[in-house]
Amino acid sequence: xxxxxxxxxxxxxxxxxxxxxxxxxxxxxxxxxxxxxxxxxxxxxxxxxxxxxxxxxxxxxxxxxxxxxxxxxxxxxxxxxxxxxxxxxxxxxxxxxxxxxxxxxxxxxxxxxxxxxxx
Amino acid sequence: xxxxxxxxxxxxxxxxxxxxxxxxxxxxxxxxxxxxxxxxxxxxxxxxxxxxxxxxxxxxxxxxxxxxxxxxxxxxxxxxxxxxxxxxxxxxxxxxxxxxxxxxxxxxxxx
Numbered sequence: 001x002x003x004x005x006x007x008x009x010x011x012x013x014x015x016x017x018x019x020x021x022x023x024x025x026x027x028x029x030x031x032x033x034x035x036x037x038x039x040x041x042x043x044x045x046x047x048x049x050x051x052x053x054x055x056x057x058x059x060x061x062x063x064x065x066x067x068x069x070x071x072x073x074x075x076x077x078x079x080x081x082x083x084x085x086x087x088x089x090x091x092x093x094x095x096x097x098x099x100x101x102x103x104x105x106x107x108x109x110x111x112x113x114x115x116x117x118x119x
Numbered sequence: 120x121x122x123x124x125x126x127x128x129x130x131x132x133x134x135x136x137x138x139x140x141x142x143x144x145x146x147x148x149x150x151x152x153x154x155x156x157x158x159x160x161x162x163x164x165x166x167x168x169x170x171x172x173x174x175x176x177x178x179x180x181x182x183x184x185x186x187x188x189x190x191x192x193x194x195x196x197x198x199x200x201x202x203x204x205x206x207x208x209x210x211x212x213x214x215x216x217x218x219x220x221x222x223x224x225x226x227x228x229x230x
Binding site: 023037043046047048049052060062063096098103104105106107108109112 | 151157167215
C-alpha cells in the first residue's frame with residue numbers, strides 16, 4: 001500500500017524559505033522508473049506542477065520557479081524534501097507530493113498541506 | 120511550455136447523464152495525457168493515463184480517448200452515466216515533456 005504525507009510549516013513570512021518534507025511508504029525511490037513530484041494548488045485555482053525527482057536522481061523543475069526550488073531525496077529515510085526560497089503571498093497554496101511513474105503519471109498523492117504566506 | 124485548455128470550465132448535469140469533457144494541447148503530445156478527479160478538500164485521483172487507459176479501481180463508466188485524426192492535441196474524458204459521487208472537478212495533465220502542465224479544470228455540478 002503506497003502512502004505519502006507532507007509535513008512542514010503552515011505559515012511562513014514573506015522572503016522566508018519554505019521547507020516541505022514528503023514521507024512515503026509502500027515503494028522505494030531506488031526502483032527504476034519511480035519518482036516523487038510536488039504539485040501545488042492555490043485556493044480555488046488549478047493544479048500547478050513544481051518539481052520531480054526520479055530514482056536515478058534526475059531532477060526536473062518548473063522553469064519559472066527553478067531559481068527558487070530545490071528537490072532532494074533521502075532513499076534510506078523514504079523522504080523527499082522540497083525547498084522554496086523567497087516566499088511571497090502568491091505562493092499561498094496547498095502543496096501536494098505524489099508518487100510518479102515515468103513520464104509523470106501521479107497515481108498516489110499525499111493529503112496535501114496548506115501553506116500560507118503572510119507577515 | 121505546453122498549454123492545456125479544458126472545456127467547458129463548468130457544466131451542470133443530472134444523475135444518469137452522459138458527460139464529456141475536452142482537453143486541447145497547444146502542440147502534439149502523442150498519448151501522454153492523464154485525467155484526474157478532485158473533490159473539495161481532497162487530493163486529486165488518477166482516473167485515466169496514456170489518454171485511454173483506465174487506472175486500476177476506477178469504474179468503467181469513465182473512459183478516455185484521443186482525437187480520431189491522430190493529431191495528438193485533442194482529448195476527451197467521458198462519463199457514460201453520471202453518478203452522485205462523480206460530482207467533482209476534473210483536470211487533464213500532459214506528460215509529454217517538462218514542465219508538466221495541467222488544464223484549468225472542469226467543475227461538474229448537479230443540475
